[in-house]
Amino acid sequence: MGSTILNAVTPLTDHGYRTSAIRSPRDAEYDIFSRVTRMLRQAPRKADNTDTIQAVHKNSELWTILATDLADPGNGLPDQVKAGLISLAGFAIRHGQAVMAGSAQTDPLIDINMTVMRGLRGEGGA
Numbered sequence: 001m002g003s004t005i006l007n008a009v010t011p012l013t014d015h016g017y018r019t020s021a022i023r024s025p026r027d028a029e030y031d032i033f034s035r036v037t038r039m040l041r042q043a044p045r046k047a048d049n050t051d052t053i054q055a056v057h058k059n060s061e062l063w064t065i066l067a068t069d070l071a072d073p074g075n076g077l078p079d080q081v082k083a084g085l086i087s088l089a090g091f092a093i094r095h096g097q098a099v100m101a102g103s104a105q106t107d108p109l110i111d112i113n114m115t116v117m118r119g120l121r122g123e124g125g126a
Helices: 005-007 023-043 050-071 079-100 107-120
Strands: none
Touching: 023 050, 023 079, 023 107, 050 079, 079 107
């Protein structure tokens, strides 16, 4: 993930971590997904309020940055993993647009993010 996301959320030092150097990129990605997913879970499921709109917007930003990173030729993930995650990014962004339009709820976004978080923790399912 790029530093853009890290600047958009609370610094790691605000959560008791002395420096970001002690955390792996995978830990940082998990932390970012956790924060955005928490926003989605705490907001009402429909985008008829500012909390949900902000959460869906942050989720779309996260997936856009992730897709950009995955498309970079220097990304070392296997092609099949990159393709799957890029496909999920496309779905998450489109579904977020449907939530904003009032024709969908946030539950699938939460489910996708939780699956990615399990994968980042090595718990399978992603």
